[in-house]
Amino acid sequence: MATIITKEQQEKEKMVTLVSSDSEKFVVEQKVAEKSHVIKMVMNCCGIESPIPVRRVKGDILKSILEYCEKHSKGEAQEVMEKWDKEYMDKAEKDLVFFHDLMLASHFLHIQELVDLIAVTFAGMLKMKSPEEIRQKFNINNDLTKEQEEHIMTTFGWAFQPI
Amino acid sequence: MAETCNPRRLPWLIKSCIPDPRREAAKLPSGTRPPPTVTSTAASPSISSLPDDLLLEILSRVPQPSIPSLSLVCRRFALLLDSPSFYALRRSHGLLRPxxxxxxxxxxxxxxxxxxxxxxxxxxxxxxxxxxxxxxxxxxxxxxxxxxxxxxxxxxxxxxxxxxxxxxxxxxxxxxxxxxxxxxxxxxxxxxxxxxxxxxxxxxxxxxxxxxxxxxxxxxxxxxxxxxxxxxxxxxxxxxxxxxxxEPPPITAHLRLGGAARFCCSALGQDKIVALVHVSSDASRRRGSTDGVVLVYDIVKGEWNRGPDLPVGFRRAALACVEC
The missing domain is CATH 2.120.10.80 (Kelch-type beta propeller)
Incomplete structure (x- = not known):
């Protein structure tokens, strides 16, 4: 019995080092890092003894992602998690550059839950806005020709008619 | 979301196992435009620098009423919103209705x-x-x-x-x-x-x-x-x-054999009912519209009164009443 407990403890304390693109080091539990499908595969094939370079993700982004992974590896009640997710998103979406990089990084690391969460939050930013408002907020150039615009207007015509 | 068999995943994973500094800039796998690096996005935060699959993940979650105005944002949005992948994703999120x-x-x-x-x-x-x-x-x-x-x-x-x-x-x-x-x-x-x-x-x-x-x-x-x-x-x-x-509404005079009528009614407060009757006749069909008759029923008195007609041009108007 005793050996099993120590094994479990060892399992629990297995730590792995992740290195970001700007050489910042993060030491996290293995189960936290496993939230990323990509890192999990790397750990399976290369082991956890040597630090794993996450070359395409910057330190501040990786820190935030690991914060998410750590919370989500605890298996808390759903209401608690939903509340935490909302606060996490509220904080992240304030800085669009950061938010945008967070989405790319979570997609790159293949943390599908986080990609979904960010996509829902992003979609919330796009709803109930005019095309011009969206272009300004996200710095998009309107490259539609007059003909294309007219075509869209006729396809969705009913939606633009004043009430 | 269940893990799907995406053929891209395996080579992608191998690539990520062997970090290659030269690939650093090629972070975005599907790019019709030059893939921006992390520093370039810092200059201009733009949703359009996301790869197509991520942008679709976002667009497919926008509520239906906001979709038309999104397709007027830019050409890329319009193309994505009209793509089969968009509808497939929307269906998988349960946002598509028959x-x-x-x-x-x-x-x-x-x-x-x-x-x-x-x-x-x-x-x-x-x-x-x-x-x-x-x-x-x-x-x-x-x-x-x-x-x-x-x-x-x-x-x-x-x-x-x-x-x-x-x-x-x-x-x-x-x-x-x-x-x-x-x-x-x-x-x-x-x-x-x-x-x-x-x-x-x-x-x-x-x-x-x-x-x-x-x-x-x-x-x-x-x-x-x-x-x-x-x-x-x-x-x-x-x-x-x-x-x-x-008492039936006084519209029999408007109805002719071969004509059609479309009704829509709504209560106005507790004591009135407003009925909108679209009557189509040969003459109105040639005009491309129907005659809209507005009738008001007084519940207390039990009688119908005719209100001002609907302006010409409405075809299948719906009706909602707001007291103000």
Whole structure:
């Protein structure tokens, strides 16, 4: 019995080092890092003894992602998690550059839950806005020709008619 | 979301196992535009620097009413919103509805929420919309699948009235598609209970063409070929309820053989009912519009009055009343 407990403890304390693109080091539990499908595969094939370079993700982004992974590896009640997710998103979406990089990084690391969460939050930013408002907020150039615009207007015509 | 068999995943994973500084800039796998590096996004935060698959993940989660204005943002948005992948993703998020649903369903507002039933051949779901949460959910299954039904509400009960039989009901053949046209199903929202199995039907065998609730009563317009009758349903009296024949709306003069009329009615406060009648005749069909007649029924006096006609040009207008 005793050996099993120590094994479990060892399992629990297995730590792995992740290195970001700007050489910042993060030491996290293995189960936290496993939230990323990509890192999990790397750990399976290369082991956890040597630090794993996450070359395409910057330190501040990786820190935030690991914060998410750590919370989500605890298996808390759903209401608690939903509340935490909302606060996490509220904080992240304030800085669009950061938010945008967070989405790319979570997609790159293949943390599908986080990609979904960010996509829902992003979609919330796009709803109930005019095309011009969206272009300004996200710095998009309107490259539609007059003909294309007219075509869209006729396809969705009913939606633009004043009430 | 379940892990899908994406053929891209494996080479991608291998690439990520062997970090290659030269690939640093090629972070975005599918790029029609030059892939921006992390520093370039810092200069201009732009949703359009996301790869197509991530942008689709976002766009596919935007509520339906906001979609048209999104396709006017830029060419890339317009192309993505029109792509098969967009619809596939939307379907997987459960945001796509059968198109038939949007045509002829019954809708009513009860206690600050909107209830929708019927109109779909494949589903008998009753859906509830909560404006506070901006979300739809399925709350019940209707006992009958109706197409072209009308909705009404009185005393917290959702009435689904009339319509044609659709879907694969064992008894429903094409010939007797009209057998439910005069019947109604009742759904008590608070308890979530449907009324008795046998649906109450409008006396005289008419097809229900318009209905609305006012106070604790439901008012129903039924069509009998060239005649229109007007009824009041009183749910309070006994288990089965009671029908009372009222003065029919004065539109018979407008109806001609071969013409068609479309009705829409709504309660105005507790004592008035406004009916909008679209009458199409040969002359109006040539004009490409229908004549819209507005009629107001005074519940206390029990009489109809004609209001100002609808301006020319409306074809299938709906009607909602707001007191101000």
């Amino acid at each position: 198109a038939l649903h949007a045509l002829s369903f019954a809708a009513a507002a009860i206690a600050g929420r909107i209830y929708v039933a019927g109109g779909a051949a494949r589903s008998s779901a009753v859906e509830e919309y909560d404006p506070d949460l901006d979300s739809w959910r399925i709350i019940s299954d209707a006992p009958r699948r109706r197409y072209g039904c009308v909705g009404a509400t009185a005393s917290g009960v959702f009435y689904v009235i009339g319509g044609l039989i659709v879907g694969s009901s064992p008894r429903a053949g094409r010939l007797d598609a009209h057998v439910w046209a005069g019947t109604m199903d009742t759904y008590e929202v608070e308890t979530g209970v449907w009324g008795s199995r046998r649906a109450a039907s409008v006396p005289g065998g008419g097809c229900v063409v318009g209905a609305c609730g006012a106070g604790s009563h439901v008012y129903v317009l039924a069509s009998h070929a060239v005649e229109v009758s007007f009824w009041r349903w009183d749910a309070g009296k006994g288990r089965r309820g009671d029908w009372l024949r009222l």
